[in-house]
Amino acid sequence: MKKTISLVATITTLLFSTIGLVRPQQTVKADDLPVVCLGSSLTNSQRNGTLSTLSDPLNGASYQTINITGADLVKYLNPSGSNFTTNSGVWSSAMIQKTAQGSGINVRILDYQGRNNITTITANQYKNAAVTAGIADANIYVTSAVPIDGSGALAGVYAAYSKTGENLNQSQVNAAQDEMGTLSKITKENKDKDGYSDAQLNNAVAGAKQEMGKVGNNISDSQIRDIVNNQININHLGDTINNNQKQQIINVLIEIRNSGALKDNKFKEQAGAVSANIKKNAKNIFDKINTQENRNWLERMWDNVTNFFSHLFSGAIVINF
Structure with missing residues (x-):
């Protein structure tokens, strides 16, 4: 009898000890899946090629897709001054993948069939714009089947956020688009100048946003001006950024403040993460200037x-x- 009780007890113990190994398989919510945003103007061949390009970093993991149309460009980009119509073509495409809290924004521009077709906007400009728009902790991949400036690529990301119920503040989206256009223009104007790089400019802006976040939403115009001057010096851009370009940066940062972005507790953290990411990816540049x-x-x-x-x-x- 004792042996029987002992055997039952042993079996019971084994069953309870293995309960953790037979839990029902957890279901991944659709909202947590990466979202691939495809331009509606793509041909079937281009669509397949774009899907392959954007999903490749997932190594076979599941994802969901949405189509981005001219109506999305009108909704998200026209308020910042663009002139799209519902009939506008959309070729640039993107994927957004949520990452761990505090990981920041990471952006990669992917070649389409061996060629980078995003002709104007840089990965660092996308990073800064994403933070301003209110996006946090995500990997963003951008590509295009045809040569295009890339200024509308984030429309798909904005739409993806809306799909998951995380609607972005349109005022911040407007500021993000203006920021991207301003920084792109400044980089174009200073192209090939000694002592200038897009990484330095975007690090200065990310650093400025981080400092603004420390002060908060009540930061004054003069404080923003002082922060910009300091960041330009820290990033050794004083000999290349002219007064007009400096004022453009100040104006963009004032618009960011007015958009309400600084009210988000994550803003300072995300801006700091972008700055660290920029310096890490352009270590050769920052090692050279920080002597x-x-x-x-x-x-x-x-x-x-x-x-x-x-x-x-x-x-x-x-x-x-």
């Missing part, structure tokens, strides 16, 4: 002051100019 020789005079003077007092009583004072 002792390239640091500005005020930074070196401050080092000299602190060096003087720290060594005042040790008899070893070093002055660097």
Whole structure:
């Protein structure tokens, strides 16, 4: 009898110990799946090629698709000044994939059949625009079957957010599109100039947004101006960014403040993550500019002051100019 009870107890223990291994398989919500946004003007061949290009990073994982039409361009982009109609063609396509909290925005522009057809907008410009629009913690992939500037590519991402019930603030979307256009224009104007790169410009803007987030929604125009001046110096753009371009950046950041973006607690974190991402991906550029020789005079003077007092009583004072 004791042996029988012992056997039953053993079997019972084994059953309970393995309950965790026989749980019902968890179902992935459709809203959590990556969303592939396809331009409605694609031919069947282009559509298949675009699907293949955008889904390749998923390594066979499930995804959902939506079609982006001229009506979506009208809805999301015309309020910022574009002139699309419901009959406008849409070729640029994108995929958005949610990632872990705090991971930030990552953007990759994917070649279509070996060619980058996004001719104007850069990955860093997309990153900054996404943060401004209110998108957080996501991988975004962009491609096009035909050469196109790429300024409308995020319309699909905006539509994808709406599909999952996370409607974006249109004022922030407007600011994001204006920001993307402004930064693209400044990069075009400074193309091939020594000491300039799109990475430096976008890092300056991301850094400025992070600093604005620390102050909050009540930040003044003059504070924004000071932040921009500081970020331009930090990123060693003082010799390339002219006063007109600087004012354009200030105006965009004021528009971002007015859009209500700074009310989102995630804004500062996401801007900081974009800045870190830009510097990581352009390490060769930032390693080159962040040298002792390239640091500005005020930074070196401050080092000299602190060096003087720290060594005042040790008899070893070093002055660097």
